[in-house]
Amino acid sequence: KAGVTQTPRYLIKTRGQQVTLSCSPISGHRSVSWYQQTPGQGLQFLFEYFSETQRNKGNFPGRFSGRQFSNSRSEMNVSTLELGDSALYLCASSLGTGNQETQYFGPGTRLLVL
Amino acid sequence: AQSVTQPDIHITVSEGASLELRCNYSYGATPYLFWYVQSPGQGLQLLLKYFSGDTLVQGIKGFEAEFKRSQSSFNLRKPSVHWSDAAEYFCAVDSWGKFQFGAGTQVVVTP
Numbered sequence: 001k002a003g004v005t006q007t008p009r010y011l012i013k014t015r016g017q018q019v020t021l022s023c024s025p026i027s028g029h030r031s032v033s034w035y036q037q038t039p040g041q042g043l044q045f046l047f048e049y050f051s052e053t054q055r056n057k058g059n060f061p062g063r064f065s066g067r068q069f070s071n072s073r074s075e076m077n078v079s080t081l082e083l084g085d086s087a088l089y090l091c092a093s094s095l096g097t098g099n100q101e102t103q104y105f106g107p108g109t110r111l112l113v114l
Numbered sequence: 115a116q117s118v119t120q121p122d123i124h125i126t127v128s129e130g131a132s133l134e135l136r137c138n139y140s141y142g143a144t145p146y147l148f149w150y151v152q153s154p155g156q157g158l159q160l161l162l163k164y165f166s167g168d169t170l171v172q173g174i175k176g177f178e179a180e181f182k183r184s185q186s187s188f189n190l191r192k193p194s195v196h197w198s199d200a201a202e203y204f205c206a207v208d209s210w211g212k213f214q215f216g217a218g219t220q221v222v223v224t225p
Contacts, residue, residue, distance in 0.1 A: 004157075006157075033212075033213070035213075042215060042216075042217050042218060043215040043218075045213060045214070048212065056210075056212050058212070090157055090158065092158075092213075100165045101146075102148070102163055103148075103160075104160065105150070105158040105159070105160075106157050107156055107157040108156070108157050110155075
């Protein structure tokens with residue numbers, strides 16, 4: 001079974017631009033979660049999508065948004081990029097049953113904002 | 115507030131020696147606990163997980179972890195470390211669908 005895939009793997013943007021990251025979950029998984037990883041803040045939860053609906057949300061500004069499609073693929077969008085948005089963005093998928101879930105992570109998208 | 119603490123930011127261990135990484139959690143209910151490993155520039159790989167039952171959990175790559183409710187701990191162990199175990203290790207708690215991670219422990223393996 002193929003793992004979680006994320007595209008692109010690397011991205012360079014400038015301040016003020018917007019960016020869209022993509023995540024394809026493991027086949028059969030209906031939940032997709034997004035995390036931001038930085039050296040200073042560690043791994044922080046952004047949001048979770050299940051059946052095309054946002055089910056959980058972390059403490060990030062509205063510039064960070066996401067969506068999920070009917071095939072469970074998910075995209076994350078960051079608008080008006082700031083230097084502090086430079087990070088590794090990780091996507092994780094799980095079955096989504098909500099009970100004793102295990103999250104499986106993709107390789108991440110490394111975003112650099114100049 | 116719920117939290118996950120990994121007290122050791124950095125650990126250096128000799129190849130062949132044993133390794134123990136500490137994880138303490140603060141959580142109101144019975145937690146679902148996980149250990150993940152991250153190699154440089156990579157995503158997180160699941161090592162093992164605890165949901166319920168036997169408090170000693172076996173994982174991949176020769177790792178095991180023991181859940182101790184009385185100490186609110188879920189420490190990761192490996193009897194004999196290999197050079198390929200050099201990586202960053204994260205303890206995590208499933209908090210109603212939101213995973214909360216510890217700050218991570220960087221493991222360096224010396225010859």
